[in-house]
Amino acid sequence: MLEIDLLLLFMIASAIIAVQVKDLLSSVIAVGAVGIGLSMSFLIMKAPDLAIMQLVVEVLSLIILIRATIRKDLPFSASGRWAFNTFSMILFLAVFLVFAYFSFSDMHRFGAPLMKVSQEYLGEAMAKTGAHNVIAAITLKYRSIDTLGEVAALFAAVVGVLAIARKVSRPGGIRK
């Protein structure tokens, strides 16, 4: 698994750059590099569905971050309150390490996951649903309610945006 280790190093380095760099555009591009590395590692671990999803969502979120949020006159404060910042950083790091110790000691070894429900899905999905892609069979047949909730959230987004954009399409209409 040398490729995975190299990609993890690349992603960690990009994340540190994204946090530390001063320029906002460079920071956004470093975040994009983290996402592309994640997509490549999905591809190496033989999950092309997740790789496609991660790639397209990464491109879209990168465009949104660059186009819609970056401006030159953003208020930006990096200085001041260093005592509080250092204290909170150490506190959250300690909490994270404690919880990570307990949860990682309970986790299964990488490459040997716990297979209870997934084993049943893997064994019976092809015969029961007739789909060739087991992931599509699981997301559309076994867990359709999950997709329904996701669609409901996006539907709410569309309705909200149509309520906002209406003011623009009728100029001056709401101010009269």
Place this chain on the structure above:
Amino acid sequence: MSRAGNKGMTLIVKTVTRITLGFILLYGIYIALNGETAPGGGFAGGVIVALALVHVMLAFGRDVSLKWLHVGGLRAAVSIAALIFLLAAWPRGQRIIFGNDIILPVCEMVIVGAGLFAIFVALVLVSKADKEAE
């Protein structure tokens, strides 16, 4: 880029956008329909459709794209797709009613594409309103 966003990009970008837009939309629909046999699915296809719309908006500028954006048609399409999805995915007992391998990904594609594009439009409009307020 965002300062000159009202006018859009150069003629080269506009021409290439005009040529490639159909192919990008077709690829999104292909990904959505082919999710049963190959990697992909309704969500990835919908994101690709949203990317095609974002592409048009970046190339031609905000005002032209918002003029093209047919609010009533978009609302009707999204509402019909959500209704079909709700009917198709509603569980009755053990199995879903008519969960088809074609209908569900297409409805998911329509809703995801419109939703993500709508989020982009909302962020652009909010940043424009901020800029006007300053």
